[in-house]
Amino acid sequence: MADSKAAGGGAFLxxxxxxxxxxxxxxxxxxxxxxxxxxxxxxNKIIGYCFVILTxxxxxxxxxxxxxxxxxxxxxxxxxxxALYNGMATGADWMSAASFISMAGGIYLGGFNALxxxxxxTGGYVLVGILLAPYLRKFGQFTVPDFLGTRYEGNGARxxxxxxxxxxxxxxxxxxxxxxxxxxxxxxxxxxxxxxxVGLLGILVCSMLGGMRAVxxxxxAQYIILIISYLVPVVWLSTKKYGIPIPELTYGQALEQIxxxxxxxxxxxxxxxxxxxxxxxxxxxxxxxxxxLVLCLMIGTASLPHILMRYFTTPSVREARTxxxxxxxxxFLLYFTAPAYAAFAKLEVYQNVIGQPIASLPAWxxxxxxVGGLLTIKDANSDGILQLSEFIINQDIIVLSMPEIAxxxxxxxxxxxxxxxxxxxxxADGLLLAIANALSHDVYYKMIDPKxxxxxxxxxxxxxxxxxxxxxxxxxxxxxxxxIQMVAxxxxxAAAGLFAPLVLGIWWKRTTKIGAITGMMSGFVVCLxxxxxxxxxxxxxxxxxxxxxxxxxxxxxxxxxGLPVAFVVTYVVSLMTPEPSKEMQDFVDSIxxxxxxxxxx
Amino acid sequence: xxxxLDAAQMQRYWSKTSAxxxxxxxLWIFFSFVAPLFAVQLNSIRIFGFPMGFxxxxxxxxxxxxxxxxxxxxxxxxxxxxFGVQED
Numbered sequence: 001m002a003d004s005k006a007a008g009g010g011a012f013l014x015x016x017x018x019x020x021x022x023x024x025x026x027x028x029x030x031x032x033x034x035x036x037x038x039x040x041x042x043x044n045k046i047i048g049y050c051f052v053i054l055t056x057x058x059x060x061x062x063x064x065x066x067x068x069x070x071x072x073x074x075x076x077x078x079x080x081x082x083a084l085y086n087g088m089a090t091g092a093d094w095m096s097a098a099s100f101i102s103m104a105g106g107i108y109l110g111g112f113n114a115l116x117x118x119x120x121x122t123g124g125y126v127l128v129g130i131l132l133a134p135y136l137r138k139f140g141q142f143t144v145p146d147f148l149g150t151r152y153e154g155n156g157a158r159x160x161x162x163x164x165x166x167x168x169x170x171x172x173x174x175x176x177x178x179x180x181x182x183x184x185x186x187x188x189x190x191x192x193x194x195x196x197x198v199g200l201l202g203i204l205v206c207s208m209l210g211g212m213r214a215v216x217x218x219x220x221a222q223y224i225i226l227i228i229s230y231l232v233p234v235v236w237l238s239t240k241k242y243g244i245p246i247p248e249l250t251y252g253q254a255l256e257q258i259x260x261x262x263x264x265x266x267x268x269x270x271x272x273x274x275x276x277x278x279x280x281x282x283x284x285x286x287x288x289x290x291x292x293l294v295l296c297l298m299i300g301t302a303s304l305p306h307i308l309m310r311y312f313t314t315p316s317v318r319e320a321r322t323x324x325x326x327x328x329x330x331x332f333l334l335y336f337t338a339p340a341y342a343a344f345a346k347l348e349v350y351q352n353v354i355g356q357p358i359a360s361l362p363a364w365x366x367x368x369x370x371v372g373g374l375l376t377i378k379d380a381n382s383d384g385i386l387q388l389s390e391f392i393i394n395q396d397i398i399v400l401s402m403p404e405i406a407x408x409x410x411x412x413x414x415x416x417x418x419x420x421x422x423x424x425x426x427x428a429d430g431l432l433l434a435i436a437n438a439l440s441h442d443v444y445y446k447m448i449d450p451k452x453x454x455x456x457x458x459x460x461x462x463x464x465x466x467x468x469x470x471x472x473x474x475x476x477x478x479x480x481x482x483x484i485q486m487v488a489x490x491x492x493x494a495a496a497g498l499f500a501p502l503v504l505g506i507w508w509k510r511t512t513k514i515g516a517i518t519g520m521m522s523g524f525v526v527c528l529x530x531x532x533x534x535x536x537x538x539x540x541x542x543x544x545x546x547x548x549x550x551x552x553x554x555x556x557x558x559x560x561x562g563l564p565v566a567f568v569v570t571y572v573v574s575l576m577t578p579e580p581s582k583e584m585q586d587f588v589d590s591i592x593x594x595x596x597x598x599x600x601x
Numbered sequence: 602x603x604x605x606l607d608a609a610q611m612q613r614y615w616s617k618t619s620a621x622x623x624x625x626x627x628l629w630i631f632f633s634f635v636a637p638l639f640a641v642q643l644n645s646i647r648i649f650g651f652p653m654g655f656x657x658x659x660x661x662x663x664x665x666x667x668x669x670x671x672x673x674x675x676x677x678x679x680x681x682x683x684f685g686v687q688e689d
Contacts, residue, residue, distance in 0.1 A: 112640065115658040119633060122663050126629045129670045130622045134677070248660065252650030272655040274640035282641060291634055298633060316688045318678055325670040332667050339659040507619075589611060592618070593686040596605065 016085060024224045030054065035411040044410045048187035051414040052421060055225060059218045059425065060205040066217055067209035071454055074211030074461065075142040075437060076312045081216055083319040087326025089219035090310045092226060094121075094331055096172075096427035097179025098487040099338075100226060100420050104402075105395030106484060107342035111271040113286055115339065116293040117484070122328060122335050123294070124301020129324035132302060133311040135506045137320035138591045139598060142312070143434075144305040144498070145442040150600065151505040152513040153584070155447050160520050162438045164497030165305045167528070169431045170472065172304075172490035175483045176428040177476035180421065182396065187417045193477045199425070200473045207429045208462055211437075215429045216313060222422035223330065229419025230334050230341075233403045233412050237344045247340040254343040261350040265388055271346060285552040292557035293488070299563060300491025303498040306427075306434035317594035345402045349391070353405070358386050364404035368397060375401075396483060432472075436465040488556035489531060496527035496562025500570050506592070508574075509585050515574030523566025531558040606684065614684045621676055625669050632662040632669075 012019065034047055072078050081089065099121065106114040139147050145165060149158030180199030185192045206218045238247035241254070258271050268280035275286040301307065310327075314320045353361070358379055368375040374394040377386065393401075400420065403412040440461035445452055452460070480486065501520045504511040533541040534548075534555040542548055553560055583599070590599040606614060636643075640654030647653070681687040 112655055112658065115655070119637065119658055119662055123629060123633045123666050126625065126666050126669045126673075129673050130625050130629075249649070252648075252656075254650075255652065255655070256647070256650035272644060272652045274637075274644060274654050274658075290637065294633055294637070318681070318688060321674040321677060325667070325674045328667050328670045332663055336660045336663050339655075592615060593606065593611075593684075594681055594688050595686040 013080060013082075016082070020085075020220060020224065023221060024228070027225060027228065031411065031415055034414065035409060038409055038411050044413075045189065047410055047414045048417060051418040052184065052187050055418045055422065056202045056425075058221060059202065062218045062221055063206040063208075063210055063214045066214035068211065068213050069455070069458060071457065073213045074458060075441065076309075077211075077213040077216045079140075079313055079315055081313040081315075083314060083323035084326050085220050086216075086310060086314050086319075086323040087330050088223040089216050090307065090323070090327035091330035091334075092219040092223035092422065092426035093310055093430040094307060094327070094427070095226060095334055095423050096487065097176055097182075097420065097424040098484045099334065100230065100423035101179055101182070101399050102396050102482075102484040103335075104338045104341035104345070105398030107339055108345050108393075108398045109395050111269065111276075112274045113276070113290060116290045117297065118335050118338060120294040120297025121301065122331060124298035125324055125328035125331070127298060127302040128307070128311075129321060129328075131503050131507065132308060133320050133324050134317045134594070135591050136308055136502075137311050137314060138317050138594060140312070142441050143437050144308050144502070145438055146446075147505070148501055148516070149442065149446065151584075151587070152501070152511075152516045154513065157501070157513065157517050157520070158442055158446065160517055160524075161498065161501075162442050164494065164520070164524050165438050166435060167524075168300075168304065168490045168494035168497070169306060169435045170468075171486055171493065172306075173428055173431040173435070173468075173472045174476045174480065175486035175490070176424045176431065177473045178479070178486070179424040179483050180428065181476060183400075183417055183421050183424065186400070187414070196473045196477055199421075200469055202421075202425055203428045203432060204466060204469055206425070207433055208465055211461070212309075212313060212433060215433055218429065219426045222426040226419040226422040226426075227330070227333055229415040229422075231337060232415060233406070233408060234337055234341050234344060236408060236412070237348075237406055238340070241344070241347075247344070248336055251340040251343045254340075254347045258343060258346055258350065261347075265350065265354065267388065271343070288551060289554055289557065292553050292560045295563075296492045296495055296557045296559040297488065299495035299499050299559060303494040303502065304491070305438070305494075305498070306430040308502075309434060309437075310430070341399065341402065345398055345405065348402070348406050349393075354386055354388050354391065356386050357384055359384065361386065362404075362407070364401060367404070368401050428472075432465060432469055435468050436461055439464045439468075485556055489558070492527055492531065492555075492557060492559035492562070493524065495559040496566055497521075497524035499563065500566035504567075504570055504574075506588065509588050510574055510579060511570060512574045512577040512580055514577045515570045515572075518573045519566045519568075519570025522569045523562040525562075526565045527558045527562030530561055531555045534558075606686065610684065614680070614686065617680050617683075618677065621673070621680065625673050628665070628669055632665040636662055 034050055038047055068074055103117050106117060136147060145158045145161035148161040149155060177196055181192050181196040184199045185195035207215050234247040235245045238250045239245045242250040244250050255272055262270055269276055269278055275282050275290060277283045277286055311320045314323050369377060374397045376392045378390050380390050400416060403416060444460050445457050497520055500523060501516040586599050590596060636657050640658060643654035643657060644652040
């Protein structure tokens with residue numbers, strides 16, 4: 001497959017197009033060979049093994065080639081990543097198990113209301129591009145807390161930043177380990193708890209030796225696999241059904257057929273109806289939750305350190321801006337396909353599954369019902385025919401099972417599994433690095449031992465990386481919650497804690513140290529309080545406030561309450577405290593312009 | 602710094618940059634929140650089978666976001682060049 005000699009080196013950077021083009025071609029040839037082998041009678045299990053092991057092998061290979069003992073290479077990939085490739089790496093960093101495995105499933109079940117995820121997980125890049133990325137790139141240090149520590153003069157703000165970063169990224173990474181566990185256990189046929197740790201090895205070989213440099217070049221490779229494997233089954237179905245290989249155009253017809261079938265089957269909650277509850281009636285609660293979720297996910301996008309730190313790796317401010325545009329384009333390719341994926345799956349189920357005699361259902365139903373409660377078929381009225389209400393499918397398996405439901409060859413299922421794994425691994429890598437870098441750079445080096453040597457800093461960084469990874473995998477083993485829910489919590493926590501101090505730090509010179517710290521902490525605490533109370537102590541919450549939820553807003557959108565608090569407190573306290581020094585204002589000016597040195601106050 | 606902007610130039614540079622930011626920000630609000638607000642009404646229009654409310658949330662607004670990001674990169678680079686603060 002790919003030849004990535006000395007990934008990150010000069011000869012490598014000069015030949016990126018050739019190397020990754022060859023790699024993508026190699027992957028397609030590999031898939032075709034497996035397709036031929038399948039026709040020749042190679043068992044499905046072997047095909048699953050090939051996809052999982054071979055792709056992890058490639059990532060490990062790139063990871064090992066990119067090992068480094070240089071600080072700038074380890075923390076920011078030497079700031080040599082061109083905009084286009086940083087866009088792809090951001091795409092992989094961004095699209096996680098939640099986007100790849102669960103999102104289309106969420107739309108399948110939730111219809112229009114779940115489109116909040118599609119909107120929320122794309123629009124945030126507009127904010128990243130206009131408010132943050134170019135300025136953080138100009139600032140040009142290693143981590144997001146670095147910026148807070150410099151702009152708000154001291155380790156107080158830095159530590160608050162690290163706390164928020166840790167809480168948000170850790171919640172997020174647990175969800176990824178969970179997704180990795182589902183896929184590895186399914187396709188390698190090993191128990192979930194062990195599968196998590198096998199997947200963990202996959203994460204560590206990518207990131208441990210080479211830090212950001214290794215993660216960057218593996219993420220580009222992972223993006224290529226995940227986008228190919230997401231598009232193949234949908235393009236295939238679109239061609240099969242409507243003769244045009246552009247699913248984003250053809251699924252309008254599928255939507256029309258779905259509406260007709262829904263009327264025939266007596267479904268009250270229509271797939272395309274906006275803001276309806278389970279009874280199919282418009283409600284303001286659904287309406288409010290929709291925009292609240294969109295807001296939290298978008299602001300969260302612009303606050304999550306593992307995404308922001310990707311823009312630290314471009315060669316210039318200009319490239320950072322261009323890179324944001326590439327990022328959203330690469331992300332858009334998957335997101336505008338997801339609703340098509342959901343619509344085709346829905347149509348397949350309505351047309352070819354519902355109303356069939358239960359005894360004659362195809363083999364995939366058997367295979368998937370054996371996996372712990374994710375698919376249930378129960379003949380409630382004992383007529384031997386499958387009714388809609390007798391078919392219950394979990395959102396986390398729609399994408400993985402759709403190729404089989406639609407009768408595509410098993411090689412497509414293997415391909416989708418490889419894509420899901422790429423998505424989960426790449427995000428886990430980015431998050432792990434964000435956490436470990438904050439702990440090693442901001443806490444250890446800046447706060448505990450500023451005299452530490454380069455070698456020592458890199459050793460500490462790696463030890464923390466392994467430690468955090470093991471704890472995250474252990475927590476994921478306890479199956480704390482669903483993937484998409486955990487991820488949405490992470491977004492809310494980051495949004496409530498980090499958005500206000502980052503944006504105001506750049507756009508409002510009057511923001512003071514005390515203002516930022518109090519604003520940040522009060523926003524974060526309000527958000528965390530709402531999340532934890534409504535999730536783990538709903539009875540106490542009700543006793544305190546006399547209602548289950550404030551304004552009916554679900555806790556996946558907790559930041560709706562934290563964000564305004566953060567902004568108002570920062571604003572009021574800043575005006576009550578003395579104006580920042582002239583030097584600090586000059587520093588802000590110097591990060592606002594691409595040219596020239598950064599003036600440290 | 603080779604030729605640092607004086608205070609007045611810096612102010613003009615920043616007000617131009619801010620104006621661009623607010624324009625794109627307003628459009629972002631429109632495509633994120635205002636368009637979905639009317640999803641129920643838009644859904645009564647069907648084009649190529651797509652109910653328009655569904656289409657906007659699933660595809661239309663997303664296309665707008667990509668365009669906004671590309672526009673921001675191009676326009677801001679122009680502003681930088683106008684004031685001579687682009688990187689060498």
